Amino acid sequence: MTKSKLLILGNSHSEALPRDPIDGYDLEIHWLKTKDNAKFGTMTLPEAREKAASLTANDTLVLMHLGALHNIYGLLNHDVPYGVLLDDGTRVGPEDAQIIPVSSIRAVFQNKFESDKVVPAIKEATRAQVVHVMPPPPKEEIPERFRNKGGDYHGRGIAEFGFAPADLRLALWRIEESALSSFLGKLGIMHYAAPAETLTATGFLAPDFYANDATHANAAFGKQLMDAIVRLSKSRAYI
Amino acid sequence: MTDHPYKSLPDKAFWRRSVARPAFSAVDPVGEFSLKIEKDTKVATAGSCFAQHVARHLAQSGFNYFVVEEGHPILRGPVRAAHNYGTFSARYGNIYTARQLRQLMDRAYGRFTPAEAAWTDPDGTVRDPFRPTIQPGNFASVAEMEVDRAQHFAAVRRMFEELDVFVFTLGLTECWESLEDGAVFPLCPGVEGGDFDPAKYAFRNQGVAEIVEDMNAFIEALRAVNPTAQMIVTVSPVPLMATATEGAHVLSATTYSKSVLRVAADMLTQQHDFVHYFPSFEIITGPHARGAYYADDLRNVTEAGVNHVMRLLLKHATGTIVEAPEDKASTKAAPVKAADRPATAPDADEDDSLAAARAFVEVECDEAALDRS
Known part of the structure; x- marks a missing residue:
């Protein structure tokens, strides 16, 4: 029996995925090198397009490229503190912070997605079914030791900014998830967020799935995510 | 030969010398304008669509365009402009009528709280009835709208208290008001959100006395919080999009509306030495322009027209001489969003x-x- 191909074009988050053989699939995982000066990456965009073009309609292509804006905008405290209001009226973010309407933040994310060239290029190149997987949701507790890593940025250490409140980080992840789902839907790409079993009751990444940093999930998460990807591929639920 | 009063008058008093003969871009109908704007003078703006052009040009001309509600720094580029941050000094959207301006002042200082509840769209998102198009995508909830409104009013108070010059462009006399408490809306309920109900809302077309009363109430409140504030009043040359005056033609209704606003503006300048009239209406609509300052829709003003207005404003208020652009008859409307840094x-x-x-x-x-x- 001919095996289907499962091509995963990922980023740092795809490093958590297992590389073990999967019954019925030819698995290939690459870290997309989307910038010329990127330190890491195993496949350039032209190579990825060529690879995507070689797939058939029975194959599955998983993209892990967009979805990290919640970290850019909300992992660290901003110099001008801000928060959002949840649907139930709960205020999240630093106390007394300026509240930004959710639709404005959503528009910022949408604007960034629309400037992306990678996802449309890959989608256009392939006949395979395409699923996009978002980075995992935030960690409720980020160990203090990560505050002092990474050196200075513009002369200021991470400790000087500090990590943003957990509820704001989760709210931003959810806004981005909603905006990304809408953006991908217009491109005919299925959006997948995270396996339910890896989350806490309130929607954070469960501590059992923390990698040894502030933003990534571990190999146990990767195993759950790979199982979910295979289930999606087999069910063709996204077709 | 007898002497008479006209003999000693300057060229500007004569139609042929100052309107018919000069190139149309050289026509300068500013009679007297005593207000001086320095580089550090904080100039705030409000008004109808035309006032957006004033704001945009002030920002681009190196003057201190006083913006108190810039939006959070994460809102940059096209999102910031699309969400109406910087379009005017605060995010109040278009203020078409004198009643609306007076109401903004009273609401910002808690003297008036309209009874009108938030407007909910069919998709469940929420609009502010007094700024129904301010938030693309609308507010997520009534609570979010109320928080944003509170932040907005804080910014408005700061603007009124700290500005040096307030530029207000009178746009319309026609408006829609709540029958419950007289609150006026920038747009008729039902046009952009809300549901029109003749039992709740009524049409109002303001006359000169009412406009002067509203403006004087506003001016008194402004000077109470900022005793040295100066005002520039202009009349928007943009015709009415539509009239709700029963039986009226939109052209006649426009003539009525602009005439009333022009008279009211003049009365205000006569009553207050700190209120200055600037004739942007005349620059755009005067016969010298032969309609060339209107875009193809005969309503919006072209960039050449806006340039003419701003060139004269800068000349008379700042002493800055800007070369007149060529009299190119572009029929493209000037952009109506504040300039923003492109992403x-x-x-x-x-x-x-x-x-x-x-x-x-x-x-x-x-x-x-x-x-x-």
Whole structure:
């Protein structure tokens, strides 16, 4: 029996995925090198397009490229503190912070997605079914030791900014998830967020799935995510 | 030969010398304008669509366009402009009528709280009835709208208290009001949100006395919080989009509306030495322009027309001489959004906080390659 191909074009988050053989699939995982000066990456965009073009309609292509804006905008405290209001009226973010309407933040994310060239290029190149997987949701507790890593940025250490409140980080992840789902839907790409079993009751990444940093999930998460990807591929639920 | 009063009058008093003979871009109908704007003078703006042009040009001309509600720094580029930050000094949207301006002042200082509840769209999102188009995508909830409104009013209070010059463009006399408490809306309920109900809302077409009364109430309140504030009043040359005056033709209704506003503006300048009239209406609509300052829709003003207005405003208020552009008859309407820095690259608009966060995340992403387990 001919095996289907499962091509995963990922980023740092795809490093958590297992590389073990999967019954019925030819698995290939690459870290997309989307910038010329990127330190890491195993496949350039032209190579990825060529690879995507070689797939058939029975194959599955998983993209892990967009979805990290919640970290850019909300992992660290901003110099001008801000928060959002949840649907139930709960205020999240630093106390007394300026509240930004959710639709404005959503528009910022949408604007960034629309400037992306990678996802449309890959989608256009392939006949395979395409699923996009978002980075995992935030960690409720980020160990203090990560505050002092990474050196200075513009002369200021991470400790000087500090990590943003957990509820704001989760709210931003959810806004981005909603905006990304809408953006991908217009491109005919299925959006997948995270396996339910890896989350806490309130929607954070469960501590059992923390990698040894502030933003990534571990190999146990990767195993759950790979199982979910295979289930999606087999069910063709996204077709 | 007898002498008479006209003999000693300057050229500007004569139609042939000052309107018919000069090139139309050289016509300068500013009679007297005693207000002086320096580079550090805080100039705030409000009004109808035409006032957006004044704001845009002030920002581009190196003057101190006083914006108190710029939007959070993460809202940059096209999102900031689309969400109406910087379009005017605060995010109040278009203020078409004198009654609306008076109401803004009273609401900002808690002297008036309209009974009108938030407007909910069919998709469940929420609009502010008094700024129904201010938030693209609308507010997520009534609570979010109320928080944003409270932040807006704080900014408005700061603007009124700290500005040096307030430029207000009178746009319309026609408006729609609540029958419950007289609150007026920038747009008729039902046009952009809300549901029109003749039992709740009524049409109102303001006359001269009412406009002067509203403006005087506003001016008194402004001077109470900012005793040295100066005002420039203009009349928008943009005709009515539509009239709700029963039986009226929109052209006649426009003539009525602009005439009333022009008379009211003049009365205000006669009553207050700190209120100055600037004739942008005359610059655009005067016969010298032969209609050339209107776009193809005969309603919006072309960029050449806006340039003429702003060139004269800068000349008379700041002493800055700007070369007149060629009399090119462009029929393209001037853009109506405040200038904003374009997002030339995905990361070009990041401030220190975002740059640090991006650097941190990128380091973490790189480390993921080294720390695979």
